[in-house]
Structure formats: C-alpha cells, structure tokens
Amino acid sequence: MDKLLRKRILETDEIIKLYLDGKSTTSIAKLANVSPRYIRMLLKENNVEMRPRGSWRRIYTVNEDxxxxxxxxxxxxxxxxxxxxxxxxxxxxxxxxxxxxxxxxxxxxxxxxxxxxxxxxxxxxxxxxxxxxxxxxxxxxxxxGPNKTSNIKFPYVPKEYMSHFVRGYFDGDGFVKYEKYFISFVGGSKLFMQSLRNVIDEYGFETNFTEHDTYYRVYVSGRKTIKLFSDWMYQNKGLYLRRKYEAFQKETLPLDQLKDRGIKVHKNAIKNRKLERKNCD
The missing domain is CATH 3.10.28.10 (Homing endonucleases)
Structure with a gap:
C-alpha cells in the first residue's frame, strides 16, 4: 500500500471527480499511475457508489448555472x-x-x-x-457553505421570490399542526432564524420566537393567521411537498368567518417574553 501511495500522482478528490464525471477505473488508473484495483478500493473507502462494469461511459449532467x-x-x-x-x-x-x-x-x-x-x-x-x-x-x-447548520445567515432574496423561498425552507424544516392552528420553523442558526422571523413579521404575520439548547423555532399561530399565511406561501406555487400543502386544506370555513381568538401561545414563547421584559426592567 505504501508503495502505491508513493507513486500515485493524483489526489483523492481528483480521482473521485474523474470517476463521477464518467471516467472508467482503468483510464483513471493510467492517469494516476496506479492499478485499477487500487482505484476501485479508494472509491469504496470514500463511499463512492460504484457503477456496474461496462457502464463507465454514462455521464451525469446538470445545469451548473x-x-x-x-x-x-x-x-x-x-x-x-x-x-x-x-x-x-x-x-x-x-x-x-x-x-x-x-x-x-x-x-x-x-x-x-x-x-x-x-x-x-x-x-x-x-x-x-x-x-x-x-x-x-x-x-x-x-x-x-459546509457546516452551515449553526452559522448560516439569511441570504438575499428578491421580494417577488420570498414566498417561494420560505415555502422551500418550510418543506425542509417546517411543521404544521392545523388542528392546533399553528405552524413552526426550526433551525440551528440564530441569525438565520431571527431574520426569518423578521421577514414573516414584515409581511404582516405575527410570530413567536423560542430558543433551545441547539436550535431555534419561529411560530405562526391563529386560525385566520395561518390561513392567510398559507395563501401567501403557496401563491403561484411550483414545487411543494403535497403532504404539508394538504394539511392547510383542512380549513372548512371561508376567510371572513375565521378568527384568531382562543389560540394558546407556546409555553416557551411565554417564558421568553417574560425574560425579555425582565431584561428591560
């Protein structure tokens, strides 16, 4: 193994990239100055899905721009x-x-x-x-970038695309409990989640924000409010998760008959507001 490593002239990332671009293990081995067997072993060690032999000419494509x-x-x-x-x-x-x-x-x-x-x-x-x-x-x-979970900032999103961006994030890290008339977003970056809350507030939907040990939540609640919010989030919808969209279709009353009264605020939101008031005193 040491002998093979000493004479190899391509880095591991270069070998993986060549393979993912459709090169055969034989052709990569020639470029790297090692054996095809060594290339296959290296790919398996790096959890690269192996193609059936003889299928190496298939090249994956994507709109890179x-x-x-x-x-x-x-x-x-x-x-x-x-x-x-x-x-x-x-x-x-x-x-x-x-x-x-x-x-x-x-x-x-x-x-x-x-x-x-x-x-x-x-x-x-x-x-x-x-x-x-x-x-x-x-x-x-x-x-x-990598390791985005705890440090990502809210990206620039043109206003005309904001509802689609929020819907995408909701489909990934959002939750709806329509019977309780609330939805929530969760995330590990405080900066991102605070900005998300501000964006939702700017569109006229009142929110609650809670802090936990390793994550943060933004809540939108109220029977009328979440109906209005879902109408905004799904306007001109293209891509969406059917399961979450269908949860909002449980509403049976017309908008003019909906009210937000009687909605219980999440206990963590109450706790956080008490702390905020205490810090202001």
Whole structure:
C-alpha cells in the first residue's frame, strides 16, 4: 500500500471527480499511475457508489448555472437546500435529502440533472449532485457553505421570490399542526432564524420566537393567521411537498368567518417574553 501511495500522482478528490464525471477505473488508473484495483478500493473507502462494469461511459449532467438566476423554483430549491441540503467539505458535491422521493425527483428535473437518487440506511432519499460550479455559486452568491447548520445567515432574496423561498425552507424544516392552528420553523442558526422571523413579521404575520439548547423555532399561530399565511406561501406555487400543502386544506370555513381568538401561545414563547421584559426592567 505504501508503495502505491508513493507513486500515485493524483489526489483523492481528483480521482473521485474523474470517476463521477464518467471516467472508467482503468483510464483513471493510467492517469494516476496506479492499478485499477487500487482505484476501485479508494472509491469504496470514500463511499463512492460504484457503477456496474461496462457502464463507465454514462455521464451525469446538470445545469451548473442554475443558482445564478432567480426564479420561483430556484428560490424554492434554495430554501429547501438550506433546510435539508449539504455542501461537501471534501468533494465538489452538493446533496439534497428527504424522506419523500418524489420531491427530489422534481428538483432533479428542475436542475436538468440525471444524477441518481439513492436511499440510505435511515430510509432517507439522497440526491447527490457533482458540480464545482454549483458548490461555488451556493457559497459565493448565496452564502451557503459546509457546516452551515449553526452559522448560516439569511441570504438575499428578491421580494417577488420570498414566498417561494420560505415555502422551500418550510418543506425542509417546517411543521404544521392545523388542528392546533399553528405552524413552526426550526433551525440551528440564530441569525438565520431571527431574520426569518423578521421577514414573516414584515409581511404582516405575527410570530413567536423560542430558543433551545441547539436550535431555534419561529411560530405562526391563529386560525385566520395561518390561513392567510398559507395563501401567501403557496401563491403561484411550483414545487411543494403535497403532504404539508394538504394539511392547510383542512380549513372548512371561508376567510371572513375565521378568527384568531382562543389560540394558546407556546409555553416557551411565554417564558421568553417574560425574560425579555425582565431584561428591560
């Protein structure tokens, strides 16, 4: 093994990129000055899904410039990715994850991609996109990089696309309990979640904000309020999770008969408001 490592002339990331771009292990081995067997072993050690032998000419494609131009669906996918996506720190790859496969299929189609969707041991579907350009754009244009969970800031989103961005984030990290007339968003970055709350407030929807040990929540509550909020969030909808959308369709009364009275505020929100008042005294 040491002998092979000494004479190898390509880095691991370069080898993985060549393989994901469709090169065969034999051709990569020649470029790297090692054996095909060594290339296969290296790929397996780095959890790279192996293609059947003889299929190496299949090349995965994607619209690498997708995140350069705003659209309703781009805003949705950006919000969804911030909630349920991952930027690899070691490879030129971004990854979407979701338990409902069809939404990843829809996102893949929107990205003009033919990358495979796989399933992990936790029954979560993964869409891994190999693209140096996409990874670069997510970081440099939208501020989304590796280890984004606790330190990401709210990106610039044009107002005309804000409802689609919020819907994307909601489909990734949002929850609706229509019988209790509240919805919530969760996230690990305080800066992002505070900005999300401010955005929702700016559109006229009253919110509550709670802090926990490792995450933060933004609540929107009230029977009439969440009806209005869902109408805003799903306006001109393109991509969306059917399960969450259908939860809002349980409302049976017309808007002019809805009221927000009788809604219990989450106990953590009450606790936080008491702390805020105490700090102001």
């Amino acid at each position: 997708y995140f350069k131009t705003w659209s309703n669906n781009m805003a949705y996918i950006l919000g969804f990715f911030i909630a349920d996506g991952m930027v690899s720190s070691n490879h030129q790859m971004i990854s979407f994850s979701q338990k409902e496969k069809y939404i990843l299929e829809n996102i893949r189609s929107e990205l003009d991609s033919n990358h495979k969707i796989t399933k992990n041991n936790s029954d979560v579907y993964l869409l891994n996109i190999n693209s140096k350009e996409m990874k670069k754009d997510l970081k440099e244009i939208h501020g989304v």
